[in-house]
Amino acid sequence: MKKAIICLTLALAVFASAHAQNEKYTKAMEDAIARVKFMTPAAELQQTAGQFERIAGAETAEWLPGYWAAYTYALLSIKETDAAKRDAMLDKANEFYKKVAQQQPDNDETMVLAALLANARLAIDPENRWQQYVPEFEAALGKAKLKNPENPRVYALQGQSMFYTPEQYGGGKAVACPVLKQAAEKFATFKPASTIHPSWGVDTNQYLLGQCGK
């Protein structure tokens, strides 16, 4: 009996410990993800990026910490004004992306991330970079759409890019809004695989869609 109790307790303890570790990971990720918003001050975003980096370092088998680290650095790049620093942040984002691409080569979210990074590079100097990054952006989004046509971020990124393109260049509200609307519909039905899976994009899409009626 005693033996059985010890065995059971041991088994429980091991399970509890593993579970606690898992819970700790999820909790840490959730805390960090909650702070990843466009309106978050840059210093805090930087802290959050650091947190993702630490988690990625500890949980080497997981791809989500690296994914979110790359996403956070992309956000930081968009908020920054100095072109050289923007590129440096994307260099950092790219380090994480490369690892994610190795871990999850067939995941549509990886492809969306690639498109996001290409778009962020483009935004720094569109006139001179479009020849390289527009095809990259297009190709990555195209692949993601093929893989999972239900991913709302595909449409959100496409619509966003059209929204900020002048009408003369084939962009503008008229073409962007239907795509943004499509993104909103996909967001409505989209359920992330877990609380820590990619879930970003709703707010920006809603904000742009809000501008459509005007």
Place this chain on the structure above:
Amino acid sequence: MKQHLLIYGVLLFPSLLRAQTTLTGQVTDRKGNGLPGANIFIKGSYDGVNTDANGAFSFRTNQKDTATIAVSFMGYEPLQQTIKLDQPTVQFTARLRETATMLNTVVITAGAFEASDEKRQTVLKPLDIVTTASGGADIPAVMQLLPGAQRVGDQTGLFVRGGAASETRTIIDGLAVQNPFTSGSPDVAQRSRFSPYLFKGTAFSTGGYSAQYGQALSSVLSLNTKDRAEDNDGVSVGFNAAGISLSAFKKERITFSMNYNNLNPLFNVLKSNINWIHAPESGGTSIILTQPIGKRGLLKHYTDVSASRQAIEFRNFTGDFRPSPFTVQNRNALSMTTFQTTWDEGRWGLQTGVSYNYNRDQLGIDTVQAQTREQRMQGRVVLTRSLGDQVSLLTGAELHRYTYQNRYGVWGGSLTDWYSAVFVETEVFFTRKLAVRAGLRGERASVIGRANASPRLSMAYKTDSYGQVSLAAGQFYQTPDQTYLLTNPKLRFEQANHLILNYQRIRDNRTFRVETFYKDYRNLVRENTNGIYDPNVYRFPTSRTNNTGFGYAQGFDVFWRDKQSMKNVDYWVSYSFLDTRRLFRNYPAKAMPTFAATHTLNLVFKKRIPALGINTGATYSLASGRSYYNPGSTVFLGDKTRPYSNLSVNMSYVKILPRQFLVLYASAENVLGTKNSYGYRYTPDGSQKFAVVPPFYRFFFVGAVLNLTRKSIDPELISN
């Protein structure tokens, strides 16, 4: 049982056993300045924090005994260190080393202007070539708006810092181009043969260039073709005032183009200063193939074949000055194949190429028939090796076979030259702030049976985050002009020694650059003409020649470009001061050559109006008068023309539709109609003079390009 409970308790709550350690300290750069926002953590755990505004940190960890501390910060090399956690509080200071980036690493810039996408900090971007007013979408014409180059409207080529056009060499993917400009009539500067859309990068050097390049006393214009064709399948059709062009492209592999130009309709509309017998007419075709080989190899092929003709009425300044016809018919072919690859993670690099150039000009000068025919075959191989971050090595060799035939009436001759060169160069970063590049080039030209060795040295020192000082010096050799070699194969290499000092400051989108130079010319070819000067540029030199010519050029340039002070506005200002004199060719005395101007000023302005899809630009050029030959003057080339000025404007409109892409453009050259003259020609008795003027005082040009593609075009073109 109590004992058991304790055991269970320990098993269930393992953290109870662990005493926490507090880690405090600071993350700094090499100088000890705190780095805010750096990430410091225990490797393999979540324990860690980002540093505060002073670079200080403090956090607790449950790890025991030893732990690996990791520090990472953007722009710095990551650091890992094992520490002992033997105290309740452990102090730790991490000093990080900056990673090599564009901002903190020096780049050797003396004498060089680059247009590139690949490098983040360049003065020019490829798009500048097509958006600059007065540049006519011609690479050399835009380079003429940069400091160091001169606008010489009546002579073809790039004239750099007192150097003649023949002293500039044009290079594509490392291979010399024999005839980069189209063949034209007297007193009319010609365009280059190459479309700016072929190239991803342009490097224009006004002196002190690398040992990779030779056979240029003044300047090197190095062009790099794109690594792949359009990222789409489609066709592009262009119409303009001078002709039509058609190109078809297959995704990333093939680009095929054809063009036909005839300026006759345009010249009928515009008021010309020249009586055209046959307005310029040309046609050509080209093909570009790119093929990746393996993961890192790339094979490129480019062939261009073209033909042109034109005829004008000009005053034969050697004879009786009556108007007489001048015709020129040209056939040109260029074919080149290059292969490049890297291995061992980029530590080794190989670039090889072979090319063939053919050019034939048939001239009819009044009653004289003349013909030149040139062929050049060449092979080139360059091997690069980087040894860590600090040292890189480059070595290579070239072999050319050049043949030249010239017939001018009863005169003429031909020659064959085997030209070979070997070069070696090393670039060493002593620190991130100090770089030195040293090279040596050895050449041999069989036609004169001589060899030379030319050392090159350049260095740069970074003064702060944005500024740097560069210095370049070297010896440069060139085989004498072919026409001289026909009569005298005993000539020696002509030589120029360069010394250049440069200061450059690039911050965000503003560039300031100032450069001063001294150029010493030696062993220039001189004709023994007994003091008689014949200004005919087409004459065939028959006098005795030797290498007793010499000269110098000195001066400074200032360049300022600003893309950020005004929204959607980009402007640059360039000013060059040049003091040069030389005794060469058939000059009877030392003089400032006809192609040199003391002061040159260019103002280039561009504005984008994204909402309308319109780009506009204006360029104003002002240059002091150039010398011309007046037989009545006591001083050789002592007379100067009035200053040259030119205000040009351009505008383009872009409309993108799905699968279509339309560009409309218009430009006006010299809108104020300033009556510039490039010089004068005198009748042999000096009694009558005729001004050498541009073919048009005012020139207008319009055109359209329509692109049709299979896949839709991304509207992202000029977004955000």
